[in-house]
Amino acid sequence: MINNLMLLWDYPVTLVQLTLDGILLGAIFVLAAYGLALVWGVMNIINVAQGEFVMLGGFVTFYIYERLGLNPLWGIPASGVVMLFVGWTLYRIVIFRIVERDFFVSLLATFGLSILIQQFSNQVFGADIRTAEANLETLYLFDGLVAISWIKVVAFFAAITLGLILYFFMKKSKLGQAIRATAQNPRAAGILGIDTDRIYASTFAINAAICGIGGSLIAMTLIIHPFIGLSHTIRSFMIVVVAGLGNMLGVIFAGLGLGELEIYSGFILGAEYQNGVIFIALVVILVWRNFRLGRKRLYLK
Amino acid sequence: MKYPLLFYGGALVVILVAPFLLSAIVAQLAFMWVMIVLALSWDLIGGQMGYNSFGNIIFFGIGMYACAVVQRDSGLGYFTGLAAGIGLSIVIAMVAAAILGSSILRLRGHYFSIATLGLGVAAGEFASSWDYIGAGSGMVTPLYPGEIEDRNLFYYFLFAAMAAITHFFLKWLYSTRFGLSINAIRDDEDKAEAMGLHTTRYKITAWCICAFFLSIVGAGVGNINGFIDPRESAFAGPTFGVWMILMAILGGTGSLWGPVMGAVVFHITQELFWTYLLGWQRVALGILIVVIVIFFPTGIMGWLNQRWPELFGEVIDTQKRQSAKGDHG
Numbered sequence: 001m002i003n004n005l006m007l008l009w010d011y012p013v014t015l016v017q018l019t020l021d022g023i024l025l026g027a028i029f030v031l032a033a034y035g036l037a038l039v040w041g042v043m044n045i046i047n048v049a050q051g052e053f054v055m056l057g058g059f060v061t062f063y064i065y066e067r068l069g070l071n072p073l074w075g076i077p078a079s080g081v082v083m084l085f086v087g088w089t090l091y092r093i094v095i096f097r098i099v100e101r102d103f104f105v106s107l108l109a110t111f112g113l114s115i116l117i118q119q120f121s122n123q124v125f126g127a128d129i130r131t132a133e134a135n136l137e138t139l140y141l142f143d144g145l146v147a148i149s150w151i152k153v154v155a156f157f158a159a160i161t162l163g164l165i166l167y168f169f170m171k172k173s174k175l176g177q178a179i180r181a182t183a184q185n186p187r188a189a190g191i192l193g194i195d196t197d198r199i200y201a202s203t204f205a206i207n208a209a210i211c212g213i214g215g216s217l218i219a220m221t222l223i224i225h226p227f228i229g230l231s232h233t234i235r236s237f238m239i240v241v242v243a244g245l246g247n248m249l250g251v252i253f254a255g256l257g258l259g260e261l262e263i264y265s266g267f268i269l270g271a272e273y274q275n276g277v278i279f280i281a282l283v284v285i286l287v288w289r290n291f292r293l294g295r296k297r298l299y300l301k
Numbered sequence: 302m303k304y305p306l307l308f309y310g311g312a313l314v315v316i317l318v319a320p321f322l323l324s325a326i327v328a329q330l331a332f333m334w335v336m337i338v339l340a341l342s343w344d345l346i347g348g349q350m351g352y353n354s355f356g357n358i359i360f361f362g363i364g365m366y367a368c369a370v371v372q373r374d375s376g377l378g379y380f381t382g383l384a385a386g387i388g389l390s391i392v393i394a395m396v397a398a399a400i401l402g403s404s405i406l407r408l409r410g411h412y413f414s415i416a417t418l419g420l421g422v423a424a425g426e427f428a429s430s431w432d433y434i435g436a437g438s439g440m441v442t443p444l445y446p447g448e449i450e451d452r453n454l455f456y457y458f459l460f461a462a463m464a465a466i467t468h469f470f471l472k473w474l475y476s477t478r479f480g481l482s483i484n485a486i487r488d489d490e491d492k493a494e495a496m497g498l499h500t501t502r503y504k505i506t507a508w509c510i511c512a513f514f515l516s517i518v519g520a521g522v523g524n525i526n527g528f529i530d531p532r533e534s535a536f537a538g539p540t541f542g543v544w545m546i547l548m549a550i551l552g553g554t555g556s557l558w559g560p561v562m563g564a565v566v567f568h569i570t571q572e573l574f575w576t577y578l579l580g581w582q583r584v585a586l587g588i589l590i591v592v593i594v595i596f597f598p599t600g601i602m603g604w605l606n607q608r609w610p611e612l613f614g615e616v617i618d619t620q621k622r623q624s625a626k627g628d629h630g
Binding site: 046094097098101102103104105107108109111112113114115116117118119120122123230231234237241270272273275276279280282283286287290291294299300301 | 353355404405407408409410411412414415416418419420422423426427429430539543546547550580581583584586587588589590591594595598
């Protein structure tokens with residue numbers, strides 16, 4: 001740990017490398033977090049299976065790359081479309097039963113769903129660690145001291161583009177406006193002729209598609225295996241809690257911050273603690289935010 | 302219950318005779334008692350106090366590791382080592398519950414649930430990178446001095462005794478002022494506080510009681526398995542961690558017998574899955590979780606209560622019920 005800190009001191013250019021890595025990583029996390037915030041805000045469900053959608057999207061991309069032999073970049077739209085259908089189907093089978101139920105029911109039901117998807121993938125895809133190689137070049141800065149693979153840059157811009165598309169979709173399109181209306185007041189929206197059940201289905205499907213695209217980017221830049229789901233769920237939840245529900249700009253900054261935290265803690269403490277740090281960070285952030293509210297005799301709601 | 306002595310006497314006979322009649326499945330029977338303790342202790346927090354914890358498994362894991370470390374490093378004999386190990390695991394687990402609880406139990410609702418979920422997973426991650434307790438390759442607990450059958454029998458009676466102690470202790474606890482206080486916290490925490498209850502103290506005490514039972518059972522499970530894996534057995538969030546919640550819900554939360562029934566039914570189902578669904582048992586468990594949570598949120602006790610309210614001491618006016626039926630029919 002001390003050695004790694006000394007290394008940072010001796011080679012400050014490593015800071016540039018780590019910071020860039022953190023930003024590029026964080027941008028991908030923002031996608032799943034945005035999906036979580038969407039479902040949470042509109043349907044009042046915390047979807048614990050969020051990370052499993054990410055994982056499934058990653059596997060779609062991986063199979064496009066491995067079985068069809070295409071460039072994995074084609075997996076980005078493909079994962080989105082496949083996961084759109086998966087999300088819609090899951091809503092029609094399971095999720096519509098837990099909308100408007102007690103939060104604990106939805107939490108536990110989606111947790112069961114996450115175990116189901118995770119174990120199913122373990123049986124079907126196998127537990128190996130996979131990655132989809134896009135075969136892009138590496139970008140060298142500072143005389144080759146800082147190396148950024150192009151695929152991370154591409155993933156970063158793909159995430160930004162998707163974020164912008166979603167932003168304008170929610171602001172301008174008819175469906176986006178209906179979704180926002182339902183989030184504000186489902187009863188009033190229903191009275192005004194919005195089919196809330198269909199809106200919920202679309203919201204959940206859109207969420208799954210966003211996660212799928214996020215997963216596709218993760219399959220290209222990092223690794224995927226059937227058990228990555230929970231850590232991505234926790235990341236998304238953490239980002240939304242830090243940002244506050246309904247704060248889109250906050251989600252972006254919180255996501256980038258989480259990317260930095262992960263890269264730096266992974267570098268300083270060692271990669272084996274990286275996962276543990278995420279979960280501890282979640283607990284610390286929740287407790288800290290609640291503590292600050294507690295002084296006003298309030299609590300997190 | 303009309304004849305409590307008769308009932309408990311009968312239960313005692315069944316407990317004493319069962320391992321000798323069904324000698325082939327003593328280990329599975331022993332795990333049934335473990336499940337009952339897990340479900341009962343979860344229900345203390347989740348059902349009676351309304352704090353739906355996903356992370357109670359950490360006390361189970363702490364107990365497992367603390368006991369194994371004492372057995373490894375103290376140089377005592379098997380049984381004295383086990384006793385000392387259980388003693389230490391109780392202390393560590395309860396201290397951990399008090400320290401963690403003083404900050405985490407201030408969270409409410411889904412924030413509490415998710416924070417405890419994160420805590421459970423984080424504990425597993427750290428246990429699997431800490432060299433002192435064997436890191437990712439886990440620990441081996443000392444060999445039982447004797448036959449495997451004797452070992453299973455010993456732990457069967459240990460766990461059966463633990464289940465009985467847990468049951469009677471909680472039965473007594475729920476009849477005291479403490480029981481009423483944690484029910485008040487479940488029903489409306491703000492009002493409970495306004496009535497002058499020190500809610501945080503009650504919550505921390507309840508979590509410590511929970512940690513007490515879980516750590517003893519955890520220490521025993523580490524020894525009956527003979528091997529501790531940080532993620533698969535000690536901090537097994539996706540298995541034991543969820544099962545304890547599921548068993549309590551299946552039986553009916555907030556009652557004394559619900560978790561017991563839920564644990565028995567769930568354990569038998571789970572063993573059947575493991576035997577007949579090679580490889581797909583965990584998928585089936587996922588489906589089971591979703592189905593139970595969505596379709597039977599009140600559990601077996603809730604169903605019984607609706608079907609035969611008389612059994613629960615509710616006085617039903619037969620005429621009124623008839624007329625009510627007539628109205629709706």
